[in-house]
Amino acid sequence: MNDQSLVNYLREMETWANHIAKADASRPFSEDPSFQEEMNELLSQIKEWNRDASSFNLENAHELNKLAEKIQQRFGEDERQGDSVPIGGHQLPPLPYDYAALEPYIDRRIMQLHHDKHHQSYVDGLNKAEREMQKARRNKDYDLIKHWEREAAFNGAGHYLHTIFWEIMSPRGGGKPGGELLKEIENSFGSFQKFKEHYSAAAKKVEGSGWTILVWSPRSHRLEILQAEKHQNLSQWDVIPLLPIDVWEHAYYLQYENDRGKYVDNWWNVVNWDAVQDRYKKARQVKWAKF
Ligand SMILES: [Fe+2]
Numbered sequence: 001m002n003d004q005s006l007v008n009y010l011r012e013m014e015t016w017a018n019h020i021a022k023a024d025a026s027r028p029f030s031e032d033p034s035f036q037e038e039m040n041e042l043l044s045q046i047k048e049w050n051r052d053a054s055s056f057n058l059e060n061a062h063e064l065n066k067l068a069e070k071i072q073q074r075f076g077e078d079e080r081q082g083d084s085v086p087i088g089g090h091q092l093p094p095l096p097y098d099y100a101a102l103e104p105y106i107d108r109r110i111m112q113l114h115h116d117k118h119h120q121s122y123v124d125g126l127n128k129a130e131r132e133m134q135k136a137r138r139n140k141d142y143d144l145i146k147h148w149e150r151e152a153a154f155n156g157a158g159h160y161l162h163t164i165f166w167e168i169m170s171p172r173g174g175g176k177p178g179g180e181l182l183k184e185i186e187n188s189f190g191s192f193q194k195f196k197e198h199y200s201a202a203a204k205k206v207e208g209s210g211w212t213i214l215v216w217s218p219r220s221h222r223l224e225i226l227q228a229e230k231h232q233n234l235s236q237w238d239v240i241p242l243l244p245i246d247v248w249e250h251a252y253y254l255q256y257e258n259d260r261g262k263y264v265d266n267w268w269n270v271v272n273w274d275a276v277q278d279r280y281k282k283a284r285q286v287k288w289a290k291f
Helices: 003-026 033-051 058-080 108-139 145-167 179-189 192-204 260-270 273-284
Strands: 210-217 222-229 240-246
Touching: 003 033, 003 058, 033 058, 108 145, 145 240, 145 273, 179 192, 179 222, 179 273, 192 210, 192 222, 192 240, 192 260, 210 273, 240 273
Parallel strands: none
Antiparallel strands: 210 222, 210 240
């Protein structure tokens, strides 16, 4: 990393930490003194380094990152506690790494716009749709229900898929999954190579904007690869998404222009297989009757 990118890193870490500090206000762990302590520690370290940015080095960046990861983990633990999101109360989840972390495969400019602008607009759109539908129930006025249902599906699918998308990538990604997931991929597709070729071809050929998604089907007890046009079309409702790739232009155009194929090929270098494995194990616990 050169000096400028370290300075950028520090700036991005500051934005991230401020974002977290704001976002956590309604979370159950926000009262926890050890969380407060970690958060204060991170914010004060960032403040100190900002005063003396010229001596900030790679090792310091790693230290900051370790602290940030610890804080990030709490969001995951919080999710497992199962408290529900209030109507109209969805929040933009923080990125689990800084904007530049996936370079050279995905530019920081893309990540910043993609997360802060695009994902935020899905969160806002979903919240608005939920509040409008709540109003409709209250007033027994369903004249516009078709419109708000569409908005809820489009923005909701956008919000949930992006939330998974950030998690299933990592600066330490790439390679192959291990253990059970690899075995299941081999069962379902013949080999890891065949799976990767099928997935890449599907991603490159999504018509217009959309996604390609590896899903677990609790009904057929197999993995499947699906395309989703926009966020919500062509999806199966009975499956659990494991590995989505965003092939909307906003996910790659600034860096790859119209070369979606190159973006898809490079994207494999940032796949966080541990996160996918974790989603797979949880998905396997859902057991529908087989039909
Ligand atoms: Fe996107």
